[in-house]
């Protein structure tokens with residue numbers, strides 16, 4: 001097993017303007033407690049609260065690393081910092097949606113341990129990563145972050161190997177998008193992924209030829225600071241131990257997790273709607289995962305199907321790419337997938353394809369439907385092959401949720417209505433006594 005150290009590139013433009021803030025307190029400020037998938041086999045612990053690191057790491061001496069801070073007071077988190085922590089957690093969680101992974105800000109170590117004891121606890125805790133987001137890279141050398149490679153699945157490690165680093169002070173800057181690009185890159189290393197090199201010019205890091213703007217994408221294991229989306233990617237050269245399916249198969253972290261939404265018309269999930277005919281976004285969400293490493297088409301991914309009724313009239317349905325961890329019905333920043341939404345009739349014939357807004361990654365279909373039963377199909381756009389690096393394959397995978405109006409409620413079976421009303425009567429009688 002490889003135990004090399006690998007780092008992400010620093011954002012040099014930001015590095016020039018940043019100043020190393022002084023450490024204000026030995027006490028750690030407490031970050032909001034957030035968990036994306038409690039009970040998952042593998043934990044990524046995002047530590048924004050600072051860490052007094054005893055000893056050396058990778059030949060450097062981290063020392064007493066300050067908490068994440070924007071205002072140079074690392075003793076507390078101000079509201080902007082709390083907001084940035086939440087957004088960063090949501091972005092990192094999104095990148096690992098569908099894996100048997102819990103992204104959390106809750107320390108898995110017992111609360112009575114000091115930092116030296118915590119470091120040892122993490123080294124002996126299989127299936128976890130302790131990612132410190134704080135301080136600068138001065139103790140290590142210019143980088144956005146740094147990690148050991150392929151240690152996450154080891155039964156025990158030593159010398160703080162289960163801890164890895166992201167450097168907001170002078171490596172990534174303090175912006176959630178940039179910190180996230182480094183966090184998921186370093187945690188990819190921890191999970192065994194190597195760098196995605198630029199296969200066209202031989203550079204060690206691919207940025208997909210500097211892709212930026214709407215519709216752009218770049219590999220998480222390369223440089224994804226500047227593109228609209230960072231995506232998992234399978235490469236073709238000797239460095240390409242960076243296939244997400246290999247990752248989940250080889251790391252013993254369990255298979256990709258199913259979203260629980262029906263994957264065929266026959267098993268379609270009833271679309272949750274209110275009595276006013278609006279989609280309940282919190283109950284209409286899922287994620288699309290690759291079924292194979294070699295396929296490029298949407299058929300190489302799971303597809304999710306929702307069944308709905310129209311009472312006749314105008315209907316609007318929207319698929320939002322991304323998670324909704326921070327606010328139900330609102331897409332968190334940092335979507336990893338570009339989806340396709342189709343409206344199907346009762347026989348599965350395609351009636352319409354949603355129009356995409358490439359800036360927001362929102363897909364809307366609005367139209368008139370006669371009364372009846374229909375289906376909504378959410379699929380991946382399919383893998384990308386970059387025109388720049390012909391052997392590349394970018395997975396188009398990740399979370400989505402639905403919103404919409406104009407739906408007729410799904411009728412309950414008559415017997416259920418009778419039972420429901422009977423229960424209601426009993427309860428009312430009891431209350432009136």
Ligand SMILES: [Zn+2]
Nearest residue numbers: 006007008195
């Ligand atoms: Zn790296």
